[in-house]
Amino acid sequence: MPELIFPLDSSRSFEDQQLVGHNRWHPEIPPVATVRPGDTFRVxxxxxxxxAIVNDDSAEDVLNAPLRTVHKLSGPFAVEGARPGDLLVVDILDVGPIPQEDSGPLAGQGWGYxxxxxxxxGxxxxxxxxxxxxxxIWDFRGQTATSRHVPEVSFTGIVHPGLMGTAPSAQLLARWNERxxxxxxxxxxRVPPLALPPEPQDxxxxGVPDSDVDRVAGEAARTAPPRENGGNQDIKNLTKGTRVFYPVFVDGANFSVGDLHFSQGDGEITFCGAIEMGGFIDFHVDVIKGGMETYGVSENAIFLPGNTDPQYSEWISFSGTSVTLDGEQRYLDAQLSYQRACxxxxxxxxxxxxxxxxxxxxxxxAPIEGRFSxxxxxxxxxxxxxIPTAIFDFDVRPSAAGPHQVDRGMGAPHAAA
Structure with missing residues (x-):
């Protein structure tokens, strides 16, 4: 097993650990550990x-989910010798639920949501x-997910981190906050809001010094959206075997990770659309000196997808166009088209x-695929x-016999807003 450089004790809260991570982006958040190019390590x-979300048959916890507290990120991890203008090379060697814990109160202990x-x-x-x-709630059996709340389906998890990224420079952070x-x-x-401004509460x-906490908290960016540093991209194909090239904006790169998913469809369309879990992830890191200019990677991460995705060969597909539900024509609105397809x-x-x-x-x-066609x-x-047809316990294709009728069981727990 690679060296564990960021351990978490499942019996203690995230803030009450040996090493404490973060839930905001800011260049002054100090690294919790330093690794060298070529190192392999576990987080x-x-x-x-x-x-905050529990394994029960109520949705009150989702209704009242404390959004100001997310995401609970492990890190930052400094990479020795990395400097602004370099590319940080991150290989995902392995990723999975909480090791050796197949039951318990935390998502990742044999279940997710x-x-x-x-x-x-939200x-x-x-x-x-x-x-x-x-x-x-989804139960894990090996790599397979099933749910008492969505019966007669099962699928192979496409395990990946929803969020990885490097720290922004002070200039980049100011640009985020301004725009x-x-x-x-x-x-x-607007409800929900158009964007999330810095929020000092929570x-x-x-390890920011107490004397600087108020200032840094007032400047630090929320982790909800993806940005130039990578961040919360929610790309389901960042699985085992993936290599990502991140732009470096501060000395050491200060790389962080979190928001692990057992599975997800393209777009994570319910906002908490993945199967959320805690777990582990193994990395190998390296640095390409001057790589941002050499490869034109100035405001985005590029990646080579992993090679362990579930291999589905048959699909049922749905299309949508850029016309609203009430018949308004929009001009080449690809996001609206995907909404209509969903x-x-x-x-x-x-x-x-x-x-x-x-x-x-x-x-x-489920590991659906979304495409701008x-x-x-x-x-x-x-x-x-x-949608992969193999995830259903019945034939989901149209036929002269008519649609199979599932027993929806207890249904999905509901809490009215």
Whole structure:
């Protein structure tokens, strides 16, 4: 086993550990450990809410989820010799649930969860259709996930970290806050908000000195969106075997990781659309000196996907175009097209007896594929969503015999916003 440089004790909260991570981005958050180029090491991660979501049949915890506290990130880890302008090379050697703990109160101890977040507390990709909170618990058996809340499906997990990234420079952080603040100002009362400004309350800043905490907390960026440093990209294909090239903005790169997922569909469409869990991840790191200029990687990470994805060969697919539900034509709106494709898939699955919420939770958690299939033919873009047929315990294809009817069981727990 690689050297464990960030251990977590499952009996203690994230803030009460030997080493304390962070939940904001700021260049002054000091590294908790230093590694060398060429090193291999293991990191433990806590799921993004640190145990606030529990294994039960209620969605009240999702309704009241403490969004200001996320994400609970392990790190930062400095890489010796890394300097601004370099590329940090990160190889994912292995990733999985909490080691040797197949039962317990924390997500990752034999189970994980997916949530539809209420419009008033985070929202989601289809929040206009699904404004309330719902939850699904998924049980792990090896690499397979099943749920008492979404019956008659099972699938192989596509285990990956939702969030990895390097620390921003002071200049880059200021640019984030300026541009996102300007966006918020265009509609400051929008629900859900257009962006998340710095929030000092519940800021976890690792080893920042007490004398600097108030200032840093007022400047530090929330971890919710992806940005130039990588961050919360939620790319389901960053699995075992992946290599990522991150731009370096500060000395040491100060790399952090968290938000592990047992599985996820493209887009993580319910906002908490993955199967959230705590666990471990093994890394190998290296540095390409001057790589940002050499390869033109100035404001994005590039990656080579992993080679351990589940191999599904048959799919049922749904398309959508850039026309709103009330018939308004939009010009080449690819995101709207993907929303419509997902809604068409939801509507189709309800014909087999699933509730719309069960279908939506499934699309967030299962390894569906989303594609922008046509973005040039004015005025309609076309997006498609592909669902593996093998995840169902029945034939999900249209047939003359009509749709099989599932026993939806207890259904997905619901909490009204």
């Amino acid at each position: 433990h991660c806590r799921e993004w809410f640190d145990g 997916t949530g539809i977040f209420a419009r008033t507390n 929202g989601g990709f289809l929040t206009d259709r699904f404004p309330d909170a719902y939850k699904a 996102e603040g300007a966006l918020i100002a265009t509609d400051p009362d 800021a976890l800043l690792g 809604l068409h898939a939801v509507d189709y699955l309800t014909k087999f007896g699933y509730s719309p919420e069960q279908a939506y939770l499934l699309l967030g958690a 046509g973005v040039v033919d004015i005025p309609n873009s076309c997006a498609t969503v592909y």
